[in-house]
Amino acid sequence: MPELPEVETIKRELSAKLLGRRFSDVEIFDEKPLRGISPREFRRRLMGQRIEDISRSGKYLLFQLSSDETMIIHLRMTGALLLDPKEREKFTRIIFRFDGGTTLVFTDVRRFGAVYLVRNKADIVGRLGVEPLSEEFTPEVLAGLLAGRRAPIKAVLLDQTVIAGIGNMYADEALFSTGIHPLTPAGKLNSTQIRALHGAIRKILVRAIGSGGASVSTYRRPGGEIGTAHFDFKVAHCGGKKCPRCRAEIQRVRVRNRSSYYCPQCQELDRDVT
DNA sequence: CATTGTCCCTGGAAGC
DNA sequence: TGCTTCCAGGGACAAT
Known part of the structure; x- marks a missing residue:
């Protein structure tokens, strides 16, 4: 993890x-x-x-x-x-x-x-994708990476050959932060959403680094200190809890055999788009 | 190439 | 209490 x-x-x-x-x-x-x-x-x-x-x-x-x-x-x-x-x-x-x-x-x-x-x-x-905290990672680059893809955005965010380093927790957090449903086809995101997603990814990763990572599951820091990034989680590892924004119950959905946590109210799946 | 599914692995939680 | 089943999920690999 x-x-x-x-x-x-x-x-x-x-x-x-x-x-x-x-x-x-x-x-x-x-x-x-x-x-x-x-x-x-x-x-x-x-x-x-x-x-x-x-x-x-x-x-x-x-x-x-x-x-x-x-x-x-x-x-x-x-x-x-x-x-x-x-x-x-x-x-x-x-x-x-x-x-x-x-x-x-x-x-x-x-x-x-x-x-x-x-x-x-x-x-x-050698096959890893762009580093999300590098200058190379811009909204335009992200748009290019998502263009034409039919796979769910959640699956694409987890694909290390597209963007390197994002895992299940931070993908869920970035999608919640931008109100994007994890099953939205990646290529269907509009430029406003892509810009927001780009910003959310960077902001969430930077903040989590500042917190020493998320001490959930089996993550351990070399010196034994505790990371506190999980205290900022809104949906990751929050199955059954209430959405901090609208109080709806956080739902779990399987995306490529991986659990995705999201708020069904704040992250609606646009039916026209699927 | 894009996409999806299976497997690896084991402890802990949940169910009966 | 003790047994069984499920779940966690990154990435390699195979299949489509």
Whole structure:
């Protein structure tokens, strides 16, 4: 469930502690997260490497190494990266140790998380769409991305090859904020709606980053602090509650086998348009 | 290419 | 109490 704001928060907190550190040991307790590389080879190629930079692309974390390789981690649903955890973690998959004694623990209950080590990071993140907080992402660009698409806007917002980093929670929030029904065909949005959606996406993501992400489900920050972005949620994770705007009951609808929460009053589906 | 559906995975909640 | 079923959902992949 970590989405862009959560991954950005993790990136910042890891950067503060890990930039310039060298790997002194790597312990692999579960090789499932390792993609396309054996535990032995993974460890060998990390040992002694210095972390030159930590960045984020969509929901991926990228660790630029002194060897010119990049370790890329995707936390998927339940993955977490913890710095010097006080207690032994139950679902520890990998432990990274660094010179100076810092420890980074990768935990993942459901084992969906993925860890890569590559020369060419584009092999992993090359197909991602536009970064929604970059200058490149304008209302005009968004309009171009949506034009002609018949898929529901919710499905398109979740498509990482279109826009990178938006997940289920923030897609629902952006649609509620703009009064757009999640099943509206993406190509049917008018320019006013697109402009509003563009603004809402940026505003909601920026605000959530400022709150350290949303501490719902299994999201955990590296240092153990709590994110508060979920206190701003109007519909996400609010099934059965009342709409803060009109008091109608928040509904759930399945869009591409994923739950979408929305207000049936504030986000009406225009029948002419479907 | 655009779009949709299935699978992966496991703990926790809900139902009986 | 204890068993079963459902649910969470990002992304790879296959199918259409």
